[in-house]
Amino acid sequence: MPPRVKKLLGFALLLPALGLYFFAAAALGERVPDFQLLKASYFLVAGIAWAFPAKYLMVWMNAEPRSAKPAPEQD
Numbered sequence: 001m002p003p004r005v006k007k008l009l010g011f012a013l014l015l016p017a018l019g020l021y022f023f024a025a026a027a028l029g030e031r032v033p034d035f036q037l038l039k040a041s042y043f044l045v046a047g048i049a050w051a052f053p054a055k056y057l058m059v060w061m062n063a064e065p066r067s068a069k070p071a072p073e074q075d
Helices: 003-029 036-049 051-062
Strands: none
Touching: 003 036, 003 051, 036 051
């Protein structure tokens, strides 16, 4: 797959996924008991957790395309 297509596809997947994640994290945050330390811990973890799946998507988007045939060797 060409790099430009991979980046466009990754971007098109990342933005809606992040929006859904942030909406779900905020909605779940409302269900956390009203103890400040517990709420702060939840939002700290939820605020960092999105980066791990996004990292793998970014690595895939920026990976070099595999060539169909190996490069010729030079002496």
